[in-house]
Amino acid sequence: MSSNTDPVRLELYVRTLSPPGARTRQEQVLKRLQRLEDEGHIDDFYVKVWGRQIDPTTNAAETDQGEFILNRIAEFKQWALANNTTLESFYQTREQSSSITGQDHTTIVLPKMGLAEYHGNELEQVTPCSHGDDVTSVVNHLDALERRLVDQPTASAAATVAEE
Structure with missing residues (x-):
């Protein structure tokens, strides 16, 4: 379990060749991550570009x-398993047939955008994800993260308020 003093690092995964609407959302998320880092709310963020799918075999x-x-x-x-959450609708496994070899193979379709939040070495949150019928998007995740990190007073500000 992580502590409040562990460095917060975010990893953003974006799909290459996304349609214009998805690119705009990706750019907005990148700006928010850069602002969080510039303002010292997160220690680091990392962007990884991935394709539409990956074949693990x-x-x-x-x-x-x-x-x-x-x-x-x-x-x-x-x-997701440890947190009673599912990623299945966002990392879908599909059976495909190769037009070249005629053989079937399994691929994992990757989301257009994904976000992983680490505190130290501990993975704290992955989005998009779902818990029952509730879906948490990357934007929802960032909104909640900003409320936790930006809107809460720092320890020194809380001490000043307590002294008054």
Whole structure:
């Protein structure tokens, strides 16, 4: 479990070649992350570009990029399981047939945008995710994070108020 003193790091995953509407949302999220970092509310953020899907059974797992993405997806799914949350509708597994080889293979469709929040080395939140019928989007996640980090008084400000 993380503590309030652990550094907060965010990882934003964006899909390449997204349609214009998705690109606009991605740019808005990037601006918010940069502002949070500039104002000292988060320690760092990292942007990783990924494709539309990944095939865990092919050579993708043998590349550094592919291995990184597959490891993150496994970590995200473990977090979801531990937190009674699901990522299934956002990381859909699909069976596809190769037009070249004629063989079937499994792919994981990646979301247009995903956000992972770490406190120290502990994964605290992954979005998008769902809990029952409630869906938490990347924007919902950032809204809640800003309320926690920006709107709460710092320890020194709280001490000043208590002394008055």
